[in-house]
Each structure stands twice: as C-alpha cells, then as structure tokens.
Amino acid sequence: MVRAENVHKSFGHLEVLKGIDLEVRHGEVCCVIGPSGSGKSTFLRCINHLEKINAGRIWVDGDLIGYRERGGKLHEMQAKEVAAQRRSIGMVFQRFNLFPHMTVLENVMEAPLRVRRESKAQVRERAIELLDRVGLANKVDTYPGQCSGGQQQRVAIARALAMRPKLMLFDEPTSALDPELVGEVLDVMKNLAADGMTMVVVTHEIGFAREVGDSLIFMDGGVVVEAGAPRDVIANPQHERTQAFLAKVL
Amino acid sequence: MSTDVTDVRARPEPIKAVPVRHPGRWVSIAVLAVLIAMFVHVLLTNSAFHWRFLKESMFRPPVVDGLLRGTLLMTLCAMVVGVALGAVIAVMRLSDNPILRSVAWAYTWFFRSVPRLVLLTICGNLGILWSRVEFGVPFDTQLGKLFGISALHLRIGGFTSRDVFTGFFAGLLGLALSEAAYMAEIVRAGIQSVDPGQGEAAEALGLTRGQTLRRIILPQAMRVIVPPTGNETMAMLKDTSLLIAVPVTYELFFQLDAIGHKKFDPFPMYVAACLWYLVLSSLLLVGQYFIERHFSRGYGQQARARMRLRGLAAEQGGGGEGIAT
Numbered sequence: 254m255v256r257a258e259n260v261h262k263s264f265g266h267l268e269v270l271k272g273i274d275l276e277v278r279h280g281e282v283c284c285v286i287g288p289s290g291s292g293k294s295t296f297l298r299c300i301n302h303l304e305k306i307n308a309g310r311i312w313v314d315g316d317l318i319g320y321r322e323r324g325g326k327l328h329e330m331q332a333k334e335v336a337a338q339r340r341s342i343g344m345v346f347q348r349f350n351l352f353p354h355m356t357v358l359e360n361v362m363e364a365p366l367r368v369r370r371e372s373k374a375q376v377r378e379r380a381i382e383l384l385d386r387v388g389l390a391n392k393v394d395t396y397p398g399q400c401s402g403g404q405q406q407r408v409a410i411a412r413a414l415a416m417r418p419k420l421m422l423f424d425e426p427t428s429a430l431d432p433e434l435v436g437e438v439l440d441v442m443k444n445l446a447a448d449g450m451t452m453v454v455v456t457h458e459i460g461f462a463r464e465v466g467d468s469l470i471f472m473d474g475g476v477v478v479e480a481g482a483p484r485d486v487i488a489n490p491q492h493e494r495t496q497a498f499l500a501k502v503l
Numbered sequence: 504m505s506t507d508v509t510d511v512r513a514r515p516e517p518i519k520a521v522p523v524r525h526p527g528r529w530v531s532i533a534v535l536a537v538l539i540a541m542f543v544h545v546l547l548t549n550s551a552f553h554w555r556f557l558k559e560s561m562f563r564p565p566v567v568d569g570l571l572r573g574t575l576l577m578t579l580c581a582m583v584v585g586v587a588l589g590a591v592i593a594v595m596r597l598s599d600n601p602i603l604r605s606v607a608w609a610y611t612w613f614f615r616s617v618p619r620l621v622l623l624t625i626c627g628n629l630g631i632l633w634s635r636v637e638f639g640v641p642f643d644t645q646l647g648k649l650f651g652i653s654a655l656h657l658r659i660g661g662f663t664s665r666d667v668f669t670g671f672f673a674g675l676l677g678l679a680l681s682e683a684a685y686m687a688e689i690v691r692a693g694i695q696s697v698d699p700g701q702g703e704a705a706e707a708l709g710l711t712r713g714q715t716l717r718r719i720i721l722p723q724a725m726r727v728i729v730p731p732t733g734n735e736t737m738a739m740l741k742d743t744s745l746l747i748a749v750p751v752t753y754e755l756f757f758q759l760d761a762i763g764h765k766k767f768d769p770f771p772m773y774v775a776a777c778l779w780y781l782v783l784s785s786l787l788l789v790g791q792y793f794i795e796r797h798f799s800r801g802y803g804q805q806a807r808a809r810m811r812l813r814g815l816a817a818e819q820g821g822g823g824e825g826i827a828t
Contacts, residue, residue: 301707332712340709350704353801354722364708367718396801409704416708 254279254420254451255300260309262295269295271475272309277453277468282446284462284483285455287472288498293455294347296472297422300453301342302335313342314419340368343413347425349405351397351412357384358393361412368416376415383411387441403434407441414445421445423454459502463487471495557771561779566758570779573754574743577674581743582736584679589686594716596691607687614684619677620745626677627749630664637661674746682739689731693724725798733791737784755779 255277262270269292277283285293298304300311302319311318319335320327330338352360361380365371384390387407397405406426413421423442427435439461446452446465456462462469462483469483471492479486479495487503490496546552560566596607614622639658640646647655668676697720705715744756752758759776763769 303703303707336706336709336711339707342707344704344707346700346704346707348700350698350700352701352704352719352723354798355801363718364710367714368709398801412708 254281254314255283255453256310256312257296257300258310260296260299260311261307262292262299262304263307269475270299270306273472273475273477275470275477277451280449280451281467282452282454282465283468283470284466285453285470285472286457286459286462286498287478291472292475293472294424297424297453297455300420300422301339301344303344313338336368340364340416341419343416343418343421345406345409345413345421345423345426347428349397349402349409349429351405351408353397356394356396357389357400357408360397360408361415364412365415380411380415383414384408386414386444387411388437401434402430403437406430406438410438410441410445419451421450421452423452423456425455425457427456427458457502459487459499471498473498551770552774553768553771556766556768557775560759560762560772561775563758563762565753566755566762566775569753569755569758572671573746573751573757574740575783577671577678577743577746577751577754578736578740580675581678581682581739584675585682585686585735585739586732588679588683590690590721592683592687593690593694596687597694611684611687614681615688617681619681619742620748622681623674623677623745623748626673627669629668629673633664635661635663636667670749670751674743674749674751677749678739678742678746682735685735686732689728689735690724692731693726693728694720696727697723722798726795726802729791729795729798733787733794736791737787740783740787741780 255275257273257275260270260273261268273292273296275283275296285297287293295304299306300313300318305319316338318338319330321330321334322328351357352363355363358377358380361383362373362376365376365379366373381390381393384393387410389404389407389411392400392404392408397408400408410426426442427438430438435458439458442452442454442461443465454461454466466483468480469486470480471478471486471490471494473494479490479492486495487499490499592607592610595603596611598604637658638660639656643655643657647653667673694716701719701723702715705719706712710718743754746754747757756776759772759779760769763772
C-alpha cells in the first residue's frame with residue numbers, strides 16, 4: 254500500500270531525512286517511533302506530499318506521490334492533481350487542526366461535500382454514523398472549542414474517515430492530550446486497525462505499538478535505525494541507539 | 504446533585520470584609536462633573552450656536568441629499584469595491600507567483616503613498632490626460648504604421664472623459680482604489696493570523712487551494728479583519744468630505760458649509776456636521792457589533808466561559824448539561 258524508496262528531505266542546509274525505505278502492506282499497521290527531531294513526522298508528511306521530497310520515491314497504492322514519470326523524466330504535479338491524490342489518504346495531526354468556525358458535524362461533512370460533491374443528506378447520514386463510531390454522536394452540534402482534547406482528536410479521525418481513505422496517517426495523535434484522555438483516542442485507533450485499515454502511526458505510545466502494530470520502525474537522525482515486528486524490536490532491540498531510547502521511554 | 508461528599512464539613516460563614524476604598528474615583532467624578540457643567544453652560548448660554556438655525560439647516564433638502572448620495576452611498580460603494588479589490592490584492596500578495604506578488608506590492612506602495620485629497624484631485628482631472636477613453640487592441644495605430652496602414656483603429660467602444668471622470672464616478676475611483684490598498688494589508692494580516700495547521704488539514708483532506716482559502720482560511724481570518732475594517736469604514740465616512748477636491752458638491756459637509764457662508768453664520772453649520780457624523784458613526788458601530796458576533800462563532804468569551812462551566816461541573820461530578828444552560 255505504501256512504498257518508500259531512499260527518501261531524502263532537506264530544509265535548507267539541514268538534511269532531515271537521509272534515505273528512508275518503508276513498505277507497508279494492505280491492512281497493515283506500521284508504527285514509527287523515535288526521539289524528537291529524528292524526522293519521523295517529516296517523513297509522514299512526505300507520504301501525502303505536505304512536504305516535497307528532494308530525492309527518492311514514494312508510492313501509495315501503486316501511484317507515485319507528487320510527481321508523474323513520463324519518458325524517463327519526472328514532472329511535478331499540478332496542485333489539483335496533488336489534491337486528488339490526497340483524497341484517499343487520511344491524516345490526523347498532533348494538534349487536531351479541527352476547523353474552529355464549524356460545528357463538529359460540519360467539520361466531518363466539509364470534505365465529502367466540497368471535494369466529493371456527494372449529496373448533503375447522504376454525507377450527513379454518514380458523518381453522524383462516523384461520529385457515532387468514535388463515540389461522539391451526542392457532540393454533533395457543538396463547536397470544537399467546546400470539546401476536550403480527546404474528543405477533538407476523535408472528531409479529527411472521523412473527519413479523515415469521511416473521505417473513505419485507503420490509508421490513514423497519524424502524526425503523534427496523542428501527544429497533545431492529557432494522560433487521562435489518551436486511552437479514548439487509542440481505543441478508536443485500535444478499532445480502526447481491527448477493521449482492516451492500513452495505518453502509518455508516528456507515536457510515543459510503545460504499548461500501542463506493541464499491541465496493535467504489525468511492524469515497527471525506529472528512526473533517529475533521519476535514518477531508519479531498526480525495523481521489524483514490534484514485539485521483537487521492543488523486547489529485544491539489536492541496535493545500541495534503540496536500546497537506549499527504549500530504556501528511557503519504557 | 505452530589506453534595507453528600509462535600510457535606511461532611513460544615514460550610515464556614517461567608518466572608519464579610521470591608522471593601523477597598525477608591526478615593527481617586529470620587530475625585531475624578533467631581534472633576535468630570537465640573538467640566539461637563541462648564542460644557543453644558545457654554546452650549547446653553549453662548550448665543551453663537553444659533554440652535555434654531557442649526558436645527559432647520561440640518562434637514563434642508565440639499566443637506567439630506569448630500570448626506571444620502573455624497574456621504575452614505577459613496578461610503579458604501581467605496582468600501583464594497585475597496586474590500587473586494589483589497590481581498591484580491593491580499594491573495595495576490597501571498598501567492599506563490601512572484602509576478603502577482605510584485606504587482607500587489609507595487610499597488611499598495613503607490614496607493615498608500617498618495618494622500619487621498621491629491622488622489623481625488625487627480626481622478627477629477629483625468630480628462631486633461633485623455634479627453635476620450637477607448638477600448639480595443641493596445642498600440643493599434645503604432646502597429647498600423649509598422650505595417651504601412653495609416654490611422655488603424657481597432658476599437659470596440661469608448662467614452663468621453665467628461666461624461667465619466669467627473670462627479671460621483673471620479674470620487675468613487677479615487678476613494679475605492681486608495682481603500683483597496685489599505686484593505687489589502689488588513690486582509691493579508693488576517694490571513695496570516697490563521698494557524699498554518701488549518702491550511703494543512705484542509706489540504707490533507709483534498710480540498711483545493713481555492714476551497715481552502717474560501718471555506719477554511721478566510722472565515723477564520725474575518726475575526727481579525729472585521730475590527731480594522733470597521734475603522735476603515737468610519738475613516739471612509741469622514742473622508743467623503745474630501746470629495747470637494749473632485750469636485751463633488753452633493754456631499755454633507757460641502758452643503759452645510761455653503762449654507763453657513765451664504766448666511767454669514769458658519770459655526771452652527773460646523774456643529775451640525777459634527778452631529779451628523781456622530782450619528783452615522785454610531786450606526787456603523789452597531790453594525791460592526793453584529794458582524795463581529797457572527798464571525799466569532801466557535802471562539803471568544805462565550806464559548807470559553809461555557810467550557811469553563813462544563814469543566815467545573817465535571818470536576819464536581821455533576822452533569823455538565825444541568826449547569827451549562
């Protein structure tokens with residue numbers, strides 16, 4: 254579903270990603286862990302072309318992201334084509350990024366209405382269904398500012414799901430939450446994984462990675478230091494850097 | 504609801520303390536009272552105000568006509584054009600396209616640099632530059648010469664300057680173009696005040712740039728844009744008195760001033776102008792209040808206060824819904 258080959262990304266002189274490879278199969282949950290500044294969030298943002306990569310290739314569901322290859326030459330995609338690619342990739346942000354001027358329901362309905370141009374009644378029905386699925390059927394008409402962090406993040410997940418994505422990207426979805434509220438968001442993500450959604454999750458929740466993840470990569474300094482089955486990597490890290498990191502967070 | 508837990512200890516007596524005294528407030532009230540009394544005294548006893556003459560003149564047909572056409576209608580038109588054009592220029596200024604960016608910069612540079620009075624004078628005298636304005640292929644006569652055709656005219660129509668670049672239209676041109684430059688800066692500040700995460704979230708959902716701007720960014724930017732736009736509207740209301748430079752004569756202040764000079768009694772007319780501008784500005788303030796309230800949906804004191812109440816209710820183990828109403 255996701256294939257990344259030798260991805261490089263620099264901000265000015267600062268090289269943030271130095272050759273990342275990744276393979277996530279259909280229905281798989283891939284967790285990405287690592288210290289801050291290791292480039293894991295940047296890599297995630299490259300997958301839906303929020304960041305332009307400087308070298309390498311990323312494919313999602315067989316489609317090259319952000320570029321078109323024609324006659325052995327790469328052509329940058331138009332903004333519209335990039336937008337079309339993003340429709341099938343859902344993203345959940347650390348800071349939720351809900352639209353504060355819209356109610357919870359309007360947040361979830363916005364993209365299917367404007368982008369897919371589906372009928373309002375249909376979109377509404379499905380939005381309520383999704384909000385029910387994340388346990389927020391009673392919050393439909395409130396504004397995001399009136400919801401707790403955990404509730405906002407669950408709305409954000411419902412909003413991403415409303416576009417029926419093939420792939421979901423999670424950028425530290427629980428890092429901005431009170432410890433008490435982390436569980437409710439992780440539960441929603443677990444259910445999503447159990448339903449067979451393909452997910453790439455940047456997280457500090459080692460427990461979640463162990464329980465739900467099908468694969469785990471540990472990044473540091475812009476490279477993948479270690480990758481494998483979550484249980485193996487967490488219980489028995491091979492690399493010194495991984496051992497040091499896990500010793501601190503576990 | 505759940506008072507049984509807190510009832511274990513008896514509730515202490517409510518605090519009855521002597522409040523802090525504020526002698527400064529009493530002093531300032533006394534000073535203010537004297538000043539107001541002096542002001543009222545002048546209004547009532549100074550015969551130069553000629554209140555009866557003032558009241559009669561305020562509602563004379565040419566004054567009311569000047570108020571409606573020259574002041575109110577012009578303010579409305581200039582602001583509508585100014586805001587629309589300003590929004591376009593702001594978006595150009597923030598665009599990725601370097602050419603649009605420079606054009607927008609040059610526009611705001613020029614129109615913010617030239618005083619409105621000067622600009623209005625120029626607009627009223629554009630007829631000196633072009634006695635007739637026509638639309639068609641640019642440089643058509645020069646191109647014609649190049650190919651040996653004399654007096655080639657590829658024009659689809661035009662107008663005589665004297666018909667258009669005078670009066671209301673010339674005034675509108677000057678005020679609206681100048682206003683657009685200021686509005687462009689206000690809109691730009693508004694757009695830049697919106698959290699960049701909002702744009703990212705919209706783009707990640709597959710919304711196009713235009714949709715993101717219209718549906719997500721601008722509605723949130725409005726919160727920042729509306730208050731200074733209220734300022735601009737009020738300034739515009741007052742700047743319509745500059746229309747005399749065009750010249751436009753059906754305008755509030757010009758008409759009152761004219762009456763004052765005709766009757767050799769100008770001062771009451773200046774007071775009348777103040778009163779009219781005060782009334783109009785106050786009406787604008789009311790309008791601004793409602794517009795601001797509309798665009799603060801999901802933000803602001805109310806939402807935050809309600810959230811605090813819910814939080815409190817939750818902490819005390821009570822049902823939030825019961826209190827939050």
